[in-house]
Amino acid sequence: MKNQLFKYGLIGSSGKLGSEVNSVFNDNGGRQVYIYNRGGEFEVEKPELIIDCSAPEVLDKTVSLVDRFNVPLVIATTNLTDSQIGRLKTLSISVPVVQSYNFSVGVQVLLNLVRKADEILTNWDVEIEEVHHSQKKDRPSGTAKMIRSIFKEKNVNVSALRLGTVIGDHSVHFGGPGEILSIKHSAVSRRTFAQGILKAAHFVLQKKNGFYSFTDVIYSDTGFQI
Amino acid sequence: MKNQLFKYGLIGSSGKLGSEVNSVFNDNGGRQVYIYNRGGEFEVEKPELIIDCSAPEVLDKTVSLVDRFNVPLVIATTNLTDSQIGRLKTLSISVPVVQSYNFSVGVQVLLNLVRKADEILTNWDVEIEEVHHSQKKDRPSGTAKMIRSIFKEKNVNVSALRLGTVIGDHSVHFGGPGEILSIKHSAVSRRTFAQGILKAAHFVLQKKNGFYSFTDVIYSDTGFQI
Amino acid sequence: MKNQLFKYGLIGSSGKLGSEVNSVFNDNGGRQVYIYNRGGEFEVEKPELIIDCSAPEVLDKTVSLVDRFNVPLVIATTNLTDSQIGRLKTLSISVPVVQSYNFSVGVQVLLNLVRKADEILTNWDVEIEEVHHSQKKDRPSGTAKMIRSIFKEKNVNVSALRLGTVIGDHSVHFGGPGEILSIKHSAVSRRTFAQGILKAAHFVLQKKNGFYSFTDVIYSDTGFQI
Amino acid sequence: MKNQLFKYGLIGSSGKLGSEVNSVFNDNGGRQVYIYNRGGEFEVEKPELIIDCSAPEVLDKTVSLVDRFNVPLVIATTNLTDSQIGRLKTLSISVPVVQSYNFSVGVQVLLNLVRKADEILTNWDVEIEEVHHSQKKDRPSGTAKMIRSIFKEKNVNVSALRLGTVIGDHSVHFGGPGEILSIKHSAVSRRTFAQGILKAAHFVLQKKNGFYSFTDVIYSDTGFQI
DSSP states (O other): OOSSOEEEEOOOOOHHHHHHHHHHHTTEEEEEEEEEEEEEESSSOOEEEEEOSSSSGGGGHHHHHHHHTTTTTEOOOOOOHHHHHHHHHHHHTTEEEOOOSSSOOOHHHHHHHHHHHHHTTTTEEEEEEEEETTTSSSSSSSSHHHHHHHHSSSSEEEEEEETOOOOOEEEEEEETTEEEEEEEEEEEEEEHHHHHHHHHHHHTOOSSSEEEEHHHHHHHOOHHHE | HHHHOOEEESSSTHHHHHHHHHHHHHHHTTEEEEEEEEEEEEESSOEEEEOOOOGGGGHHHHHHHHHHHHTOEEOOOOOOOOHHHHHHHHHHHEEEEEEEEEEOOHHHHHHHHHHHHHOOOTTTTTEEEEEEEHHHHSOOHHHHHHTTTOOOOOOOOOEEEOOTOEEEEEEEEEETEEEEEEEEESSSSSHHHHHHHHHHHHHHHHHOOOOOOHHHHHHHHHOOOO | TTSSSSSEEEETSSSSSHHHHHHHHHTTTTEEEEEEEETTTESOOOSSSEOOOGGGGGGGHHHHHHHHOOOOOOOOSSSHHHHHHHHHHHHTTEEEEESHHHHHHHHHHHHHHHHHHHHHTTSEEEEEEEEEEEEEOSSSSSHHHHTTTOOOOSEEEEEEOOOOOOOOEEEEEEEEEEEEEEEEEEEEETHHHHHHHHHHHHHHHHSEEEEEEEHEEEEEEEHOOO | TTTSSSSEESTTTTTTHHHHHHHHHHHHEEEEEEEETTTTEESSSSSSSSEEOSSSGHHHHHHHHHHTTTEEEEOOSSSSSSHHHHHHHHHTTTTTEEESSSSOOHHHHHHHHEEEEEEETTTSSSEEEEEEEEOOSSSHHHHHHHTTTTTTSSSEEEEEEEOTTTEEEEEEEEEHHHHHHEEEEEOOOTTTHHHHHHHHHHHHHHHOOOEOOOHHHHHHHHHOOO
């Protein structure tokens, strides 16, 4: 599968993540045949799957495109509402959908370790911290929300810092009597996310319908267990 | 001066900082002759100076005591209102007063370096972060407020984290295009603050009236310049 | 068990950790009936167990004492040689022995999470880092060695920093293409270790012979699984 | 000056930093007219200045080229020997030369703040730490050596960590009794260095002969004082 050519459509191709997806996909057998961005809509031919790296307000367009082409979707858009997530779940009855707020392997491992630590350090304080570039629109980040959802019963505070051109750092701190345990992920390059989206593309092209997380992608790739 | 015996009164003697002050002062020629804490008021004889490590609501008592004994004051209470600071300034017309939200040397250096960095990195983003134990009452910390006051024109965000028994960490992050510069101070031991208060006690005993910061104390001790 | 009185002997009672053990044990039903330190040997009566917080060169004395009293041993001495560990294992044929280079719960969790991360991030670079006070004699720390032993096949670098009065920080960094995952433990107070040693004391008093790690103690206490 | 066109020669054009220099210079009025890299030598016409982002073993070639073209040099090559630095100083008798191991503004500020902190915290412990990608050849980094040279009388330890694709982090930690002060710089993007080299190019094109540091460049640009 991995070295096979495939045709993809890209929504949000002019953004930071969209540009990286283009570059990584083109280097790995992908051919861009459909684009939707601020500049308009460009269709060369029917794509085999749609990648969405845009914004919540574009979701209507994304859903209508997936419906029209009847192809799989990988969606990396952050800051979706519960109702938009619901809409993607409905969409996944007819096509396979991979949805995640973070497509890096390291963040998957962080989520895994945080769950494990939380099981043991039940009475410790928890703080979540995220740092992103100053142009980031949502606050806290989608990844921080994914992390916070691990602590259902605790009302965990998220500190969001906005600094220069930082790609994305996430930390979880556990504080107990006389000690602190911290788990931190730093994205060094946005290319990492594009490579995760490529993994998700390969995964979704082999699936029938269904709603999948990036954890499912990594698990199928590596046997990695939550 | 330094090895001379002196008699001190301590307000807030049963708190975390108060206990350290007691221990450090007793090890360095201090004799406790007056106490005011939750348990009541204990007076053995007239103190040569008053140390206050209590809470803003105790300030009336502190001011009346300093008036009654007519002795210098070192006050480490955090979270004072502007009007309470004003009252201390009025008090300092008749006695010397040292007021600071942080009595560690390293925080003085941090303030110094942050001012310096701010002069150069004028267009960079700034974020302040502080971490303290989960029992801390004020939020953000007094020290974070001291740091924030450096950036008068910028509206600088302060993230406050509450974790276990952390004594006190303060960080200032500057974010520019493609780079981050951070200055961080961590208190490893509360004894550090008590030693700073001892320095302030030696300083204030040699002064006439006036309102002093801990920067003045350090400057007089080391020639250290802001 | 927990609130029952018990008599203990303490080797290395005048060191930093020894002093904390004394304080924590005395606050929790312990009565010190035997001491061995730089000042000499003081025996009030036969202890029910021996705690050793001293140095590798004292091990002969420790073993002869445990033999003589025929009681359990909890040993927190770091920097033991393989042959000294062997000697403790031999000793554990007749009495229960708990041996660890670190008695904090958080470091146990760190070891656990590092093992988990290593299973997944097989091809990532690994770096270990430890920071301790400038008086620390061994380098790298015993805890860093415990961490390094997780990566048997990789030749993992350990950076040891010596700074002021830092109690003990340990970090493990995993570096992959475009991302970094770090797990860090900071001891905020030496009391934490003394509380772990108290847990180990309660554990060892209930055991027959055998060689136990602090992981066994935590597991028996919390059901916490490696 | 800034928007004027200029012709440059680039030594080491195929490396990580060389590629960024190309991209930033081409976006800012630069025209590449000479290249020297692993693939060979390509000369279109005489450059107005030479940029060197290669390796110490290429220095002979660099010097002979600068001699031949008789144009200014900006050199970012790290790990030069004292004798190679001496050779560049000799070269600077006839042409202007800017030499630095780090062309980011933030590292200049870090150097500045570290000098300031060192003046005040004279008796504190110092540790330097640097993190770079696992392909980095020199160890410790040139920037770490620049930092270490601030502490002439202290024998300061440098910890070098090699992790994934990290661009470059440098930290200086000061440790005193009961407190730690840290100053840290992280490069988020290699583009930052290329932009600094562009600043140096503009600077050097306006100079006669002389040996300059990046500090001189920044000072002339911003009035920033060491």
